[in-house]
Amino acid sequence: MSDEQSRVFTLEELRKYNGHNDTTPLILLGFNGKVYDxxxxxxxxxxxxxxxxxxxxxxTKALAVNTLKEDALxxxxxxxxxxxxxxDAEKLAMNNWEQRLSVKYPVVGVLGAPVMGTLE
Ligand code: HEM
Structure with missing residues (x-):
């Protein structure tokens, strides 16, 4: 695994790569534990x-159940x-999406749980 692929993103960190950020043009998408560019x-x-x-x-969930709704995110x-x-249906849909995303986009990191003990 390269250094880039081992970068861990919490969901909070991932948020900034939403295409609306003046400081970075990167758009990232988290899916099944991985981060795709x-x-x-x-x-x-x-x-x-x-x-x-x-x-x-x-x-991950939104794609698996085929919805754009915020409550699946x-x-x-x-x-x-x-x-x-x-x-089983969700797993099948997830695998199909994984196949599609992985042939099209590079993986630049993995998703990690929020770091505990940093709340003020
Ligand atoms: C009326 C319903 C929908 C239609 C007609 C539709 C149609 C399409 C079309 C034509 C593409 C482009 C395919 C390509 O050029 O490779 C696309 C991409 C995509 N659709 Fe939909 N879609 C619909 C609903 C949804 C829903 C509900 C989701 C939620 C999971 C979704 C998720 C996606 C995603 C993530 C892509 C981009 C995939 C990529 O990065 O290659 N779509 N859709």
């Missing part, structure tokens, strides 16, 4: 585009999506 598809994930809701988010202080309780 989807910057080459601003037509999907860029500001104002259909799938911008997924930019900077862990979209964990918040910044949540842990990454736990897929162990996914139904």
């Amino acid at each position: 989807v910057s080459t598809s601003p037509q999907f994930y860029g500001p104002g585009k259909s799938y911008n809701v997924f930019a900077g988010r862990d979209c 964990p918040g910044p202080n949540d842990s990454p999506v736990d897929t162990s309780e996914f139904t």
Whole structure:
């Protein structure tokens, strides 16, 4: 694993890579424990585009159940999506998405749980 691929992003850190940030043009997408760089598809994930809701988010559950709804997307202080309780249909959909994303986009990191003990 390269250094880049071993970079750990909490969901809070991932948020800044949503295409709306003046300090970075990167658009990242969290999925099944990995972080994909989807910057080459601003037509999907860029500001104002259909799938911008997924930019900077862990979209594992949303893709598995085929929804754009916010309630399928964990918040910044949540842990990454736990897929162990996914139904067979959700696992199948997840695997199909994983296949699609992994042939198209580089993995630049992994998703990590929020670091404890840093709250004021
Ligand atoms: C009326 C419903 C929908 C239609 C007609 C539709 C259609 C499309 C089309 C035509 C593409 C582009 C495919 C390509 O050029 O590679 C696309 C991409 C995509 N769709 Fe949908 N879509 C719909 C609903 C949804 C929903 C509900 C989700 C939520 C999971 C979703 C997630 C995505 C994602 C993530 C991509 C981009 C994938 C990538 O990065 O290659 N779509 N959709």
